[in-house]
Amino acid sequence: MSQSEAVIEIRNLSKVYRDFWGRPKVKALNALSLDIRKGEVFGLLGPNGSGKTTTMKLLLGLLFPTEGEITILGKSAADVSKNERIGYLPEESYLYRFLNAYETLDFYGRLFDMSAAERKERSEKLLDLVKLAPQARRRQLKEYSKGMTRRIGVAQALINDPDLVMLDEPTSGLDPLGNRDMKDLILDLKKQGKTVLMCSHLLADVQDVCDRIAILYGGELKVMGRVDELLKAQDETQILSSKLSDAAVKDVQEVLKKHGANVLKIDHPTANLEDLFLKTVQESRERPGHRTVIEGKSAS
């Protein structure tokens, strides 16, 4: 699989939730098409009800698409064998609360048909990786704090050393230190050549770790592209230099004025992901059906 090869391909994916009588209730996802490439960290963003969790659950086969096609690691979403190379961290850690950390990882290891020695070795390694305190490892999960549950959730998602990791709100419930650890872990997974798909409401986290993002609103894809490109202010020029003296700054301003430039400020542009996110949501509310930019191209 080459670097640019798609690990996940979604084509015209739609999902309609129906009531007991089969009548359409909510259109959660509408004709979504996107590719996620090998080795990238991809962020799926959107307000509540935008369809990002639905997308993830469709990818995992927990929901069935109303229309469209999904290919993950070259297989259909309904094909169970695809799960051998996938790790999944649910939004809340839906783990068995009567098991302790070792039993939890041992259980999930068995589901991957791993041998006893493999399971033991991998469990120790992962519990160290997620920094779960040794004295907590023999306690049942029902005694864990939310942060500890999140850590064991991450460990179970990585038990099989997956090629594709799907993280639903990976930093929720974590303290700032845990948050940093999680982001480091995601970046570390990227370094190992793994593909990461994550959903998050914490935009700063997404900005820190994601290569590309997609913003969904009302079940539709509104924006998709590289984070650095999407955040770039297109009608401004930023000049980065080492520290200049006041005289030098004045000279630079003169030169710029001579070339007709309106110098706004000599500083970095202030655009960030949160601004973009809110702008996209606002536009979507005001102009339903409007699409701003997809992969750097304008679309109506």
Added chain:
Amino acid sequence: MYFDPNENLIYPLYALSNWVLTTGGLMFVVLFVSLANLLVTRGKSGVGVFFAEIRGMISDVFSISPRRIWALTRLTFMEAYRRKALAVFVVFAVMFMFAGWFMGDTQEITPDQVKVYVSFVLTSISWLTLPVVLILCCFGIPEDIRLRSIHTIVTKPARRIEIVLGRMIGVSMIGVLVLLVMGTVGYIWIVRQTPERSQKFLVCRVPQYGGIKFINRDGDEGTGVNVGDIWAFRNYIEGATKARAVWQFRNVDESVLDADGNLQLENSFSAFRSYKGDMTRSLFYDIKFYNPENGVSYTTDPQPVNEFRSKLDKIPRKLTVDDVQYDLIKDLVTKNKFLHVEIACIDREQYIGMARPDLFIRMPNRPFWVGYWKAVLGIGLIVVLVSMIGVAASTIVKGPIATVLTFVLYVLSGKNSHQFMDALMSGDFKGGGVLESIYRLVTHMNPTTDLPETPAFYVVKGFDLILTSFLWLCKQVIPRLQSFNMTEFVANGFDVPFNVSILPSLLVTTAFIIPCVMLGYFALRVRELESK
């Protein structure tokens, strides 16, 4: 009350064909329901999904991993243990600590009291184990779906069929463990509770039954006399006439003789007196052995009837008739190993009553524990069956509904409900089927009066036929648990026969395995596990 140990006798070939029919019928029902469900929920594309799921199931069967199934089995086991389901042992312990207070404590007890002990132990075990198993099997998967724990399983390479099998095996194993512990405690309790002098009643008699026919007072084949007992389990033969009860035993050879070379014939005949006479004197009968091939016969001396209790007659192998010595096996058994035995009543105008199980050749006894553990096996098979049905039901509906559904199926699987359904389907009930009965009620028509043959008649009959067919379908889904109750054998001092009880029970249990697994697989495959 009577006890007929041969009531459910089946032969292996018939058993096999019956198993194939039951399994096939159930599979047909499961596939039909699955297809109907897919057509309703997915429209025309449901047909394609249906065949894709069948292909998927076949493929999944070949991808089954014992390690994954064992992981899910262990999970079920740990769940039950950590959620204190095994607290049932406390109830059991308390029951047995105090049961002795209410069940007699004399130096010598009768066989009937032993029967009460054995029935109490086995019934208690069954009543304590089944509710625990029912709750565990019906709530496991629905709770996983409700709490979304199942998301972390189905997003691993665990097949749906492995989830179903893991749960079924896990719950069955818990049930079997509970049974083993309770069975052991119960056995020790029975043995310790029975006084030393009454230990002889703790036996497993091994009977060999024969077929029976009656000869009436004129020497012609008949049905025996009904002496006015409305519940005509036994028929009676009149004394000092040609009336006889004739038994024919199969496969009689040296192996049926006891260690001393005697043929042991045990009977439990009843007596009916048409006049009071001497009440301190028993009625008498004699036993005649007869070989139609060589005309040799031997008749015993008159023997007293043991009313209300069984009686053992020991017939020596070497018999002397008119100074000629005969060998019971060589001279009185036919070449095809048949032994003909005739029972006659000696007393004039008195009657001796008997039914087929009232006379049997008693083979060497087996230890009590053999029959006892066979009865526990019977409960174990019910546990397995309930686990399978419960888990399958829980993949479709929520826990409480699955519990009620499984419980109702269990209640309906008894002897009486099956007999009632058989009677309904046979059309023997007066007044016709459902619609016809309603018509008769509304029009105040006598059930014995024929309906007029108008077009409406055919509509009513046709509708009732459809309902009867539906009832037939329902009957196939309801297991027949009659043979699973092996307690009566042990309580009555008998061994549990293979062909009568163990084989049918094993067949019914295995007949439900494939359809229940299929149903569970289909239900988990076609439903969105995210949806609550």
